[in-house]
Amino acid sequence: MYKKLIFCLGMFGFCGYANATVLSRIDVVGNQRMDAESVRILSNVKVGDNVNSEKINNVAKKLQASGYFSSVNATLNGNTLKITVQEAPIINMVTVEGNDEIDTDDLKKEIKTKERSSYDISVIGADVQRMLTLYQRKGFFGTKINPKKIELDNNRVNVVYEIKEGHPTYIRDIDFENNKKFRSRELRSEILSREHAWWRIMTQFDVYDEDRIKYDQQMLHQFYMRNGFLDFRITEVKGEFTPDREYYSVKYTVDEGKQYKIGNITIDNPFPDVPNDELFDVLTVSKRDVYNIDEIDASINALRSAVADHGYAFINVDVIPDKHDDTQIVDINFKIKKTNRIYINNINLLGNVRTFDNVIEHHLPMREGDPFSLQTVETARQNLMRTRYFKDVQMVPTRLADANMMNLDVKVEEQPTGELSGGLGWSSINGFMVDAGITENNFMGRGQIVQIKGSIAQYQRQALFSFTEPFLFNRELSGGFDVSYTQYKYSDLGGYGYDRDSFALSGRLGWRLTDHWTQTMRLSATFDQNYDLQLGGWHKANLYTLGTSLRYYNLNTNFQQNTHTGIVGDLGVAYTGFGGTNTFMRYSADITAMVKFLDDRWQLKTSWDFGYVQSLESDNYLPRVYRYFLGGDSLRGFDVAGIGSRFGSYSLGGLWKANGSTQLNFPIFIPDEYQIKGFIFADYGILGKPPMKNLNTANPNIHIDEDWRTSAGVGIYWNTPMGPMNFSWGWPLKMNKYDQEQRFLLSFATQF
Numbered sequence: 001m002y003k004k005l006i007f008c009l010g011m012f013g014f015c016g017y018a019n020a021t022v023l024s025r026i027d028v029v030g031n032q033r034m035d036a037e038s039v040r041i042l043s044n045v046k047v048g049d050n051v052n053s054e055k056i057n058n059v060a061k062k063l064q065a066s067g068y069f070s071s072v073n074a075t076l077n078g079n080t081l082k083i084t085v086q087e088a089p090i091i092n093m094v095t096v097e098g099n100d101e102i103d104t105d106d107l108k109k110e111i112k113t114k115e116r117s118s119y120d121i122s123v124i125g126a127d128v129q130r131m132l133t134l135y136q137r138k139g140f141f142g143t144k145i146n147p148k149k150i151e152l153d154n155n156r157v158n159v160v161y162e163i164k165e166g167h168p169t170y171i172r173d174i175d176f177e178n179n180k181k182f183r184s185r186e187l188r189s190e191i192l193s194r195e196h197a198w199w200r201i202m203t204q205f206d207v208y209d210e211d212r213i214k215y216d217q218q219m220l221h222q223f224y225m226r227n228g229f230l231d232f233r234i235t236e237v238k239g240e241f242t243p244d245r246e247y248y249s250v251k252y253t254v255d256e257g258k259q260y261k262i263g264n265i266t267i268d269n270p271f272p273d274v275p276n277d278e279l280f281d282v283l284t285v286s287k288r289d290v291y292n293i294d295e296i297d298a299s300i301n302a303l304r305s306a307v308a309d310h311g312y313a314f315i316n317v318d319v320i321p322d323k324h325d326d327t328q329i330v331d332i333n334f335k336i337k338k339t340n341r342i343y344i345n346n347i348n349l350l351g352n353v354r355t356f357d358n359v360i361e362h363h364l365p366m367r368e369g370d371p372f373s374l375q376t377v378e379t380a381r382q383n384l385m386r387t388r389y390f391k392d393v394q395m396v397p398t399r400l401a402d403a404n405m406m407n408l409d410v411k412v413e414e415q416p417t418g419e420l421s422g423g424l425g426w427s428s429i430n431g432f433m434v435d436a437g438i439t440e441n442n443f444m445g446r447g448q449i450v451q452i453k454g455s456i457a458q459y460q461r462q463a464l465f466s467f468t469e470p471f472l473f474n475r476e477l478s479g480g481f482d483v484s485y486t487q488y489k490y491s492d493l494g495g496y497g498y499d500r501d502s503f504a505l506s507g508r509l510g511w512r513l514t515d516h517w518t519q520t521m522r523l524s525a526t527f528d529q530n531y532d533l534q535l536g537g538w539h540k541a542n543l544y545t546l547g548t549s550l551r552y553y554n555l556n557t558n559f560q561q562n563t564h565t566g567i568v569g570d571l572g573v574a575y576t577g578f579g580g581t582n583t584f585m586r587y588s589a590d591i592t593a594m595v596k597f598l599d600d601r602w603q604l605k606t607s608w609d610f611g612y613v614q615s616l617e618s619d620n621y622l623p624r625v626y627r628y629f630l631g632g633d634s635l636r637g638f639d640v641a642g643i644g645s646r647f648g649s650y651s652l653g654g655l656w657k658a659n660g661s662t663q664l665n666f667p668i669f670i671p672d673e674y675q676i677k678g679f680i681f682a683d684y685g686i687l688g689k690p691p692m693k694n695l696n697t698a699n700p701n702i703h704i705d706e707d708w709r710t711s712a713g714v715g716i717y718w719n720t721p722m723g724p725m726n727f728s729w730g731w732p733l734k735m736n737k738y739d740q741e742q743r744f745l746l747s748f749a750t751q752f
Contacts, residue, residue: 020463023047024079030086032155034068039083042066043074050077059083068118088118089157098163101138107131111161119149119157128161135165139207141241142166143247162604168207170196172247178254181229190223191216196247208248217252224256225293230323230330231257260291263329267303270338274310280304283334291330303334304374314339314372344371345405351412352445354618355389359447362471363387372397372406384412385557386747389442391415394644417442441489447471450479461487478510478520487528497529499538500625516554519612522574530625541581541623547574555594562675562719563596563603563665583616584626608660609634612688615655621693627653628687630709632742635685637711637730642740644687648701649740659685665717676718684710685729703738710734 022049028036043059045051053076060074060655063085096107110130113123128145135143143165150158174195176184188195196206205212217234223230236253238707264517265287267279282302284295306313316339322331347368349357363383366376377395384393389412396409419439420718435455449468455461462561468480488500506524513519528541549572556566569591577583592607615622629651631642641651663681670676686708695702715728728745735741 008676010644011537017128020047021051021076021079022182023049023051026081026083029082029084032087033090034087039063039085042068043083045081051081056081070119085157088120089151089155089630091117091119091159092152092156093117093158094161095158096161096163099165101140101165101168102134107161110134113159119159124159131161131163137209137211139168139170140165141169141208142245145630151205162391169241169246169248170206171208171250172196172242173249173251175249175251176254178235179256181227181256181259187220187223192221193250208239208250210239213237213250220252220254223294225291228259228290229257230260230291230321231255233257238392243355255649258325258328260323260328260330262287262289263324263327263331266331266333268333268335270336271310271312274307274312277305279306285332296332299334301374303336303613307336308373313336314341340404342404342406344368344372344408345400345403346407346421348407348409349412350409352414353413354445355442355447356413356445358474359389359442359445359471360384360412362447362476364410366408377408380410380470382557384410387442387447389414389417389447411457419645425521442610458653459489461485472509479508481505481507483525489659498624501529503527503567513550516552518551518553520549520551522549528625530623539623543576543582544578544580545574545576546578547572547586549573549588556596558596558600561596561600564594564595566594568592569615577616582626584622585614585616587612587614603665604663605661605665606662608658610656610658612656613629615691619693621654621691624653624690627655627690628657629653630657630659630685630687631740633745635683635709635711636681636713636728636745637683637732637741637743638709639740639742642742643685645690646702646738647695647699652695652704654688654690654706656688657685668716677717679715679717679728681715681728681730682710682712684708707736708734709736709739 023045026040026043026047028039031039040046042063044062044232045055045059049055049376056074056076059081060072063069063072063074063341065081065588068088069085070088073084073489075082075084091113092115094108094111094113096104096111099107110133111127113120113127118612124147128147131145132143133704135141143163146162146164148160148162150160152158171193172195174184174188174191174193176187179187191210193209194205195596217237220234221232233255234252235255238250238251238253241247242249244672262285264284265280265285267276269276269279282299282305284298284302285292289295290461296319300319303317304315313487316337318335318337320333320335322333324330331515344366345368347361347364347366349360352360363482365383366373366380367576370376377397381393381395384390394409394414396411398407398409399405402405417440419441420437434457435453436450437453439449439451439453441449445471447464449470451464451466453462458704462485464484468478470478472479484502484504486500486502486504488498504526506522508520508522510518510520522541522545524545525720526541526543526545528543529538530541550565550621551595552569555568557564570589572586572588574586588609588611590607590609592605594603594605596603613622613626613628629641630644631638631651632640635643641653644654645652659682661683663679665677668676668678686706689706690703695704697704700750710733711730712733713728713730715726718725718727726746729743730745732739732741733741
């Protein structure tokens with residue numbers, strides 16, 4: 001039996017060997033660009049190999065898969081293998097047409113078909129799928145991409161991806177299922193995606209985006225965690241087309257779980273010289289509060305700061321919750337752990353394509369080799385955001401393995417730093433007006449500020465050029481100069497009622513005194529020609545001024561909501577004289593205090609502004625153009641220079657002033673992404689008396705007073721995609737009969 005089996009196997013092997021052919025020659029036909037030897041190498045066969053029909057078939061498949069050929073045929077004639085090929089065209093150019101919603105450069109990043117490569121229909125098909133994925137992420141599910149091949153001479157082709165974008169696929173409905181504690185309307189307000197509405201023309205949040213849906217899930221989780229639902233989970237997210245395939249419907253199925261309140265709070269404190277009472281005092285959570293993840297995080301930061309005040313800057317705080325499902329109570333243990341002192345190894349600046357590294361480094365309070373501190377890192381982030389060079393700043397520390405060292409990545413997202421303002425209008429002061437201005441706050445990426453402004457009006461012309469170098473000589477010293485020309489034709493108008501031509505040159509130096517205090521010195525020369533109603537006629541004035549000012553700045557800012565908490569103040573004194581035509585002292589002070597609250601969406605702001613000018617002339621006279629005036633933006637509800645002592649319709653100004661404002665900024669029913677907020681305000685002010693020289697107080701057209709004025713009103717602030725816009729309506733509450741009103745004010749600026 002075994003002999004017969006061995007005999008059969010041997011016969012099969014002999015037959016297979018008998019059907020195999022030993023190659024004595026390999027001919028290549030049809031090749032133009034590629035030489036025959038390269039084709040033989042790609043075929044993976046050579047003279048002397050034993051081949052059969054299966055191996056010949058594999059030769060054709062291998063050559064076809066190489067992508068160099070559009071067709072391959074392999075045949076065996078005796079001992080000769082004949083390979084007939086038709087080479088694939090060479091791609092001359094790859095272009096994209098018809099795209100508006102996605103930039104061409106972004107699409108080309110997804111295209112693997114390259115110029116001077118072989119034309120491969122499978123690669124082109126994969127390119128189409130990757131580009132369609134980009135469009136689907138932006139909500140353009142109806143996009144069609146048609147790849148076209150345009151044949152050229154010499155077996156070359158151009159590849160054109162013709163794109164028909166169609167319209168975005170909007171979200172028609174966002175629904176929630178199994179939500180019992182919160183209404184669907186409230187949950188919809190907590191996520192970024194929005195249901196489609198005609199007035200959402202400025203955003204893309206109502207367009208279906210899978211990545212945004214994933215982010216929305218995180219926001220829902222954070223919302224429930226802020227409200228005590230520790231076991232909350234999303235069991236299903238379903239997004240599907242409506243029957244007409246025009247819109248998307250999104251449904252979240254949730255399991256809310258139970259709401260927990262905080263029970264016992266304990267702190268594991270390893271530092272004997274840090275009082276426990278002091279640590280408990282800084283906690284922002286209390287027993288019987290609803291569990292709130294944001295307050296837990298705030299308590300962690302507060303504990304770090306409190307311990308750092310005692311000299312222990314390097315600690316970790318772990319939160320250990322202990323849930324009791326039967327009572328729906330969670331006990332919280334804040335476990336403070338000592339850590340070794342950690343130093344900064346490298347500071348890596350990422351994302352600053354335009355802004356120079358040294359500009360960013362000037363705003364960082366730490367350097368490589370310094371001790372690592374979370375408080376210092378946050379200060380650095382705030383400093384960079386205040387420059388307004390960046391849309392976002394992230395500070396990402398990374399611990400080095402087996403070392404007390406930390407790398408710090410400073411990731412910035414740059415934004416336009418230029419402001420282009422312009423407008424057309426008419427007012428009783430300026431008549432018809434055209435104004436324009438350009439301000440670049442990060443000139444050539446060097447942090448320099450360049451400003452050019454100009455306006456032409458019926459009664460006014462103005463031009464200004466300003467330059468500021470914030471780090472003069474690469475030190476914490478700012479320097480700059482200003483050149484301006486102003487021409488007023490106000491003698492025939494109410495309000496100010498004077499003519500003035502003024503050309504001014506000034507230079508300035510500034511430096512930082514502390515983290516919050518800065519000082520500036522200014523030297524200026526002003527050459528005026530003024531027409532004064534009290535003195536009559538034109539008068540030349542050459543003013544040479546030396547002044548200094550102190551500025552205090554301490555703001556904690558939510559840049560997303562554009563709200564602040566803190567204080568900004570200025571103190572100034574200047575002497576004008578040095579042989580000029582007028583000699584006087586000027587003193588000024590202003591302060592603004594702000595506080596943000598209710599998730600940083602509300603802000604209360606109050607400000608005060610004081611000014612006093614003291615003539616040092618023998619007759620104590622000061623021309624009107626150098627006095628103070630109130631009204632317009634400084635006292636809403638009143639016209640510019642609309643209050644105070646008057647000669648007929650002309651304001652006489654005053655030698656001192658005091659005015660202030662209290663304003664509440666709040667969100668309105670329009671979603672936050674439109675950055676529209678309302679405000680209510682109360683303004684108040686008083687203007688001192690003018691010099692009494694050449695004033696006939698018996699004249700019934702002359703009114704002298706030092707009376708308070710007050711006004712109140714409402715307004716809307718809209719941070720449009722083109723720039724901020726302010727509308728305000730003010731109503732005088734306390735005024736004199738000769739005051740001039742102006743109920744409505746509008747200001748607008750656009751960005752490029």
